[in-house]
Amino acid sequence: MGFDEYEVFYPDVPLQPSDNIADFGIYAMMFLQCWKSPRSVLRNIFDSSDIPIIRVKIANDLLFLPGNSGMKNRVIEYEF
DSSP states (O other): OOGGGOOOOOOBOOOOOTTOOTTHHHHHHHHHHHOOSTTOBGGGTOOGGGHHHHHHHHHHHHHTOTTOOSOOHHHHTOOO
């Protein structure tokens, strides 16, 4: 199949609210992480209300990587 025969495909993704321009990176990371095939409907996996939780999950994943040996006391011992 020649390169010219491929189609442009736009997956069905959740809409980022226009008043939230700061989280485009989180949306992009989630699109790349969750998109498995052209039949993937990312709107069923997450939406804009999940972004604060996803942000915390990403921060925790980065903080608690095995190779990260920095001080974690402020995060571990934080009281609400």
